[in-house]
Amino acid sequence: GAVVSQHPSWVICKSGTSVKIECRSLDFQATTMFWYRQFPKQSLMLMATSNEGSKATYEQGVEKDKFLINHASLTLSTLTVTSAHPEDSSFYICSAKPWGKGRYTFGSGTRLTVV
Amino acid sequence: DAKTTQPNSMESNEEEPVHLPCNHSTISGTDYIHWYRQLPSQGPEYVIHGLTSNVNNRMASLAIAEDRKSSTLILHRATLRDAAVYYCILRGAPQGGSEKLVFGKGTKLTVNP
Numbered sequence: 683g684a685v686v687s688q689h690p691s692w693v694i695c696k697s698g699t700s701v702k703i704e705c706r707s708l709d710f711q712a713t714t715m716f717w718y719r720q721f722p723k724q725s726l727m728l729m730a731t732s733n734e735g736s737k738a739t740y741e742q743g744v745e746k747d748k749f750l751i752n753h754a755s756l757t758l759s760t761l762t763v764t765s766a767h768p769e770d771s772s773f774y775i776c777s778a779k780p781w782g783k784g785r786y787t788f789g790s791g792t793r794l795t796v797v
Numbered sequence: 798d799a800k801t802t803q804p805n806s807m808e809s810n811e812e813e814p815v816h817l818p819c820n821h822s823t824i825s826g827t828d829y830i831h832w833y834r835q836l837p838s839q840g841p842e843y844v845i846h847g848l849t850s851n852v853n854n855r856m857a858s859l860a861i862a863e864d865r866k867s868s869t870l871i872l873h874r875a876t877l878r879d880a881a882v883y884y885c886i887l888r889g890a891p892q893g894g895s896e897k898l899v900f901g902k903g904t905k906l907t908v909n910p
Contacts (some may be wrong), residue, residue, distance in 0.1 A: 688840070716897060725884070726841070726900040775840045779896065784829065786898055788840035 683709050684780050688789025695766055695796055702762045703792045705776030711756035712778035717749075720773040720791075732759040766796045801885045806905045809875045817870040817904055819885030824865050829888045831898065832859065832870050834881040841884065841900075844870065880908045 685708040695701050705715055713734045718726040730751055731739040738751035748770075750762040759778075763770055776789045802820040809815040821830065829848050833841040845852055845859045847868075852859040858871040872879055884903040889896065 686840075714896060718900075725882075725902050726835075728897055728899055731897055773838075777840075777898070784846050785843040786831075786833075787843065788833075791838070791840045793838070 684783065684785070684787045685709055686776060686778050686787045686789045688776055688792055690792060691790060692793040693795070695794070697767055697796055698765055700762055700764045701766055701794060702760055703774055703776075703794075705759045705761070705778070705789050707757045707778050707780075707787075710778075710780040712759075712780070713756060714778070715753060715759040716777040716786075717751065717759075717761050718775045718777065720775060726775060729761075734759075763794065766794070768796045770794065771796045801887060801901050803883070803885055803901065803904045805902065806907065808907045808909065809872075810909050811877060812874050815872040815875045815879070815906065815908075817872075817883050817885075817906065818867065819869070820867045821885070821887055822866045824887055825889075827889060830859065830861060830865075830868050831886045831888050832857070832883060833886065833898075833900075834879075834883045835903075836881045844883070846888075875906075875908045877908050877910060880906055882906070 687706045689704045715732040717729045719729050720726045728741050729744045732751045732753040734753045740746045753759040773791050775791045777786050779786045831846040832844040835841045845857050847859045860869045882903040882905050884900050886898050
């Protein structure tokens with residue numbers, strides 16, 4: 683149980699275009715989801731906390747207008763990288779925690795390459 | 798966010814026990830100690846978590862020091878599939894505390910055949 687599905691697993695896009703990444707909790711409801719970014723050989727960096735029905739909370743230094751987060755339902759959060767540039771190329775990972783459970787479940791990640 | 802300190806890397810031989818240390822001297826009374834691991838090109842995977850008492854599950858054991866300023870993740874018999882980066886993370890209590898997980902650099906575990 684407690685599966686988080688992330689889609690797509692990889693995407694290549696042209697510089698200047700936008701890319702949407704989906705994160706779904708398959709067998710539980712998640713009022714809160716988390717978005718991370720990971721560059722090669724580095725740790726995960728928390729970007730934002732996605733809250734169902736309200737605005738996301740962004741970590742310091744993360745541009746909210748560039749990384750749009752929508753959490754319209756209890757099972758789906760999306761991250762849109764707007765006007766992507768090569769420096770946005772990274773591994774994006776989402777996470778959620780079922781209510782009442784201690785553990786967090788992570789998606790399998792999305793490899794974004796901007797060319 | 799309370800900080801943890803882990804060795805950058807550790808090495809083990811297959812089928813031997815592995816003890817992965819974590820220091821968290823600034824831990825607060827309500828912080829839970831979480832361990833996750835990440836295989837290459839995958840999202841992190843939950844390993845174990847605890848508050849004060851030692852914990853065991855099918856994957857590992859978590860030994861927590863009496864003063865809670867350090868903990869040790871124990872893999873009883875390492876396999877090649879255990880080669881990963883292991884992260885020790887402190888997480889605040891659900892009520893009133895921060896629910897976000899903030900990752901440190903972790904320990905890269907290499908398992909030799």
